[in-house]
Amino acid sequence: MSEESVLYARKTKVEPLCPIFNSCGGCRFQDASYERELAIKEAYLKRVLRRVASFDTSVLDAIVPSPAAYHYRSRLDIGFYRTKRGEYLMGFMPEGGRNIIPMESCAIARKEISDFLPELFEQAVAKLPQHYKTANLVVKTGDDGRVFWGGIGRRSLELQEKDYFWTEIMGKKIFYSLDTFFQANLSILPLLLERIEAIANFDRDTHFIDLYAGVGLFGLSFSDKVAKSTLIEHCINSIKMTKYNAAHRNGGRTDIRHGRVEDELPDVIGTTEYGRKIAMIDPPRRGLSPEVCEFLSGMKEVNTLFYLSCNPKALARDLSVFLDRGWTIERIVPFDFFPKTRHLETLVKLIQGKP
Known part of the structure; x- marks a missing residue:
């Protein structure tokens, strides 16, 4: 059995909720029980990680299920098209496909978003300029259920501060926008x-370093549990939101840096002010570039590294580099961030040297 085919194995059949299941390119497991889906994903992760020479299955925890298997997505990216005949289409484009799959609802989107889709279509039709033929629409919501969208017109993804989305984690709100990941x-x-x-x-002797910090989710959430938290991010929109989030939190000593990790990190880890340095990386789906992977795996000053990945193949590739440079995998925890799809998130704890 190939690495990919395990994702499509079916034993426990259930009725899909979505009328375009298996057509839109998003979901893969609506016709499987959730228990079976989790087992398939866990087996797939284990299979991919076996290519890492030092992979020890005893460090792999059971997959953490999502509290919600349906209606969990707080963001949708939707294609919008005007045909040559002047008709409008809104829907999803399957990976490698050429035709849009129209839809009026989405079973894995938050209900606030799914229920809004017919209205979104009407608003997009009214807003699309005559010289536009296509648009990529971004729709988001947060804990309070407000829905905003953008994608047509310059700066359409920018929100005013009063409209920022938020979610509450560990007793505190963290804000995000349409134009930030x-x-x-x-x-x-x-x-x-x-x-x-x-x-x-x-502990209070820990320096936590959040690489590719985004809007500050990790670096700010843990800032009151460590001596210092440093956040590095190169995207200007994300840095703006990180500073906004930091200003709306009390407690914790933080250092927010705008720049590339490879440029900022040497100065950050060069200090001997704290006894322990723990770093966190949450790179894009493609994983780390070869240059950045070599650079990060060579950090002798960092004691512990958490790597969060949404791509098992890229994760296995990058872990091989870290292991070759003397790191040890202490824990692997898969999380089902994307129920009913073929994707999963994996958290890996690496430590310097041998345990």
Whole structure:
């Protein structure tokens, strides 16, 4: 059996909720029980990681289920098209496909978003300029259920501060916007942060370094549990939101840096002010570039590294580099961030040297 085919194995058939299941390119497991889906994903992750020479299955925890298997996505990216005949289409484009799959609802989107889709279509039709033929629409919501969208017109993804989305994690709100990356499954985020805190052993002698910090989810959430938290991010929109989030929180000593990790990190880890340095990376789906992977794996000053990945193949590739440079995998925890799809998130705890 190939690495990919295990994702499409079916034993327990159930009735899909979505009329375009298996057509839109998003969901893969609506016709399987959730228990079976989790088992398939866990087996797939184990299979991919076996290519890492030093992979020990005893460090792999059971997959953490999502509290919500349906209606969990707080973001949708939707294609919008005007045909040559002047008709309008709104829907999803399957990976490698050429035709849009029209839709009027989405079973994995938050209900606030799914219910809004017919209205979104009408608003997009009214807003699309005559010289536009296509648009990529971004729709988001947060804990309070407000829905905003953008994608037509310059600066359409910018929100005013009063309209920022938010979700509450560990008793505090964190804000995000249409033009910044944020995890789409809000329901499972508290479980992820709780697990990191449980296995990180933070103390007042810890310097936490959040690489690719985004809007500050990790660096700010743990800032009051460590001596200092440094956040590095190169995207100007995300840095703006990180500073906004920091200003709306009390407690914790933070250092927010705008720049590339490879440029900022040497200065950050060069200090001997704190006894322990724990770093966190949450790179894009493609994983780390070869140059950045070599650079990060060579950090002798960092004691512990948490790597959060949404791509098992890229994760296995990058872990091989870290292991070759003397790091040890202490814990692997898969999280089902994307129920009913073929994707999953994996948290890996690495430590310098041998345990």
